[in-house]
Amino acid sequence: MSMDPGGCRLSGGGGSDNHYGSDGSRGGMITLEDLESFSEDQLSDSGSGSLEEDGQAMEEDESNRMFHYWQDAARGHQVEVPRDMAEPIYQLTTNNEGAHERESVPFTLISRKEKCGEVLYEKRHYEKAYWACTTVNEETYEQSICYGFMKLMRYICQQNSTGSYLGLTIPILTVVRMDALHQTMSRAVTVAYHLPTYLQAQPPCPNDTDIVVEEWAATVVYTRAFTGPTNEETILHQMNTMVEILGSPQMPLNDSFIVAGYTNPAATNRQNEIWFIERP
Incomplete structure (x- = not known):
């Protein structure tokens, strides 16, 4: 074609009749670079317990933070982000380390x-x-x-x-x-x-x-x-x-x-x- x-x-x-450095604004559309706008400080919390438990908790926390960020950004365009988007959002973030990787x-x-x-x-x-x-x-x-x-x-x-x-x-x-x-x-x-x-x-x-x-x-x-x-x-x-x-x-x-x-x-x-x- x-x-x-x-x-x-x-x-x-x-189905009905399917690009991105971010300034961190919450009013934006859902895009790839929205995922790159998080700094290490934004995406991590200090914790207690074993290293494995801390790692799992940090991963879950990062995933939740990213998902809620996308939800907030999407509402500005009357778009609802379903819960099953949490994993794709996390995947894109962890696999895309910078614009030069695309x-x-x-x-x-x-x-x-x-x-x-x-x-x-x-x-x-x-x-x-x-x-x-x-x-x-x-x-x-x-x-x-x-x-x-x-x-x-x-x-x-x-x-x-x-x-x-x-x-x-x-x-x-x-x-x-x-x-x-x-x-x-x-x-x-x-x-x-x-x-x-x-x-x-x-x-x-x-x-x-x-x-x-x-x-x-x-x-x-x-x-x-x-x-x-x-x-x-x-x-x-x-x-x-x-x-x-x-x-x-x-x-x-x-x-x-x-x-x-x-x-x-x-x-x-x-x-x-x-x-x-x-x-x-």
């Missing part, structure tokens, strides 16, 4: 357009690759990407055919669909995770039937970086800005586009990109 979201579909299951999705830069020192957009080529994706249709965009991302977290954290932790990659993509006039965003969004290089030859199967792993065809995209939150208002603004820069005759619009997330939405200078897919 291509990066066009029409091909990133659910495979069976009963693998970036590889691409080839074709061209870059600049004006007065500002990069207006880049044209990139992405090779065909396997992505795990899940499509969610909640009341708001923020709710959809939160619930979709939690599904992918479970897949990354052992709920897969290998039973192992798969590793993180950036960016996490959100595929957004538009109406015929390109004025309104569909509530159904697709959240997608690029399988790490070492798993591309044989991607693990998800335990969750709402997640499908598919091969996306090689694709050329036009990308433009932007900072700040990713809600419906800002995304539509960025889409319209990209349209103006590219010009409709040069870049016929598809009925969808992609938001690529690199940093926690709660961060002051959140790093994002908007992607337009080049038609064949």
Whole structure:
């Protein structure tokens, strides 16, 4: 398939029509770097008893702290974090020691357009690759990407055919669909995770039937970086800005586009990109 979201579909299951240094804010969306925002002091308590007992108690305490932190962050977007997310949250935290540990999705830069020192957009080529994706249709965009991302977290954290932790990659993509006039965003969004290089030859199967792993065809995209939150208002603004820069005759619009997330939405200078897919 291509990066066009029409091909990133659910495979069976009963699901609805699936990037991140944090500033520690509690008002943020559920993201990978929220998990990295904890310091050793925040995540550990002194205790008494045997070393084994202290270790177990500390692990349980850390897991509970992380889980409650996620609950607090999610409530800001009317999202409830179920109790079964405690283990995936802990897995991501203990396995992800820093941003340098995450693998970036590889691409080839074709061209870059600049004006007065500002990069207006880049044209990139992405090779065909396997992505795990899940499509969610909640009341708001923020709710959809939160619930979709939690599904992918479970897949990354052992709920897969290998039973192992798969590793993180950036960016996490959100595929957004538009109406015929390109004025309104569909509530159904697709959240997608690029399988790490070492798993591309044989991607693990998800335990969750709402997640499908598919091969996306090689694709050329036009990308433009932007900072700040990713809600419906800002995304539509960025889409319209990209349209103006590219010009409709040069870049016929598809009925969808992609938001690529690199940093926690709660961060002051959140790093994002908007992607337009080049038609064949």
